[in-house]
Amino acid sequence: MKALLIVDVQNDFCPGGALEAPKGGHIVPVINKLAKKFDIVLASRDDHPPQSDHFKKWPVHCVTGSEGAKFHKDLDTSKIEKELLKGTDGKDDGYSAFEAKNTNLKEYLQSRDVDEVYITGLTAEFCVKETAIDSSRNGFRTYVVDDAVAAVQPDSDEERDAYIEMKKEGVIMIKSSEVK
Numbered sequence: 001m002k003a004l005l006i007v008d009v010q011n012d013f014c015p016g017g018a019l020e021a022p023k024g025g026h027i028v029p030v031i032n033k034l035a036k037k038f039d040i041v042l043a044s045r046d047d048h049p050p051q052s053d054h055f056k057k058w059p060v061h062c063v064t065g066s067e068g069a070k071f072h073k074d075l076d077t078s079k080i081e082k083e084l085l086k087g088t089d090g091k092d093d094g095y096s097a098f099e100a101k102n103t104n105l106k107e108y109l110q111s112r113d114v115d116e117v118y119i120t121g122l123t124a125e126f127c128v129k130e131t132a133i134d135s136s137r138n139g140f141r142t143y144v145v146d147d148a149v150a151a152v153q154p155d156s157d158e159e160r161d162a163y164i165e166m167k168k169e170g171v172i173m174i175k176s177s178e179v180k
């Protein structure tokens, strides 16, 4: 069974947001189209309290209940069966969807007989990378859908390194058109 995991497609990571990926908006229609090919669709959200150690490293973003924490308005949320909330306790960074506090993602996927995870969303260098690496380490065959992911700093060394690191961990890169 395959699952689509949409990582952090939230206003603060899209153009105009506190931590924007310049092409964050471009991936939304790609993800919407892709979701039609999946029976299981999950989405993570950064959901930080107003005071968080995480904000010593980053500008304030995705504070619980704020506009920035909401999904991008054009994201089709109708197929999302489970939201994974991360970075919620004021101490953790919550980069990976596998660190969600409201659901144990590994157990959830296993309970749904998922063996393949397709990852999309924001941002390539941080939450997508950490989620993909955790997914692979947890034993799922893990794909990152290239054209459904965007970086905070496109074409940077950080973005290139993220891809190298993911591949080293066994993550497979795929185009949305190649997903069956």
Ligand SMILES: [Zn+2]
Binding pocket: 046, 048, 054, 061, 062, 087, 093
């Ligand atoms: Zn965050």
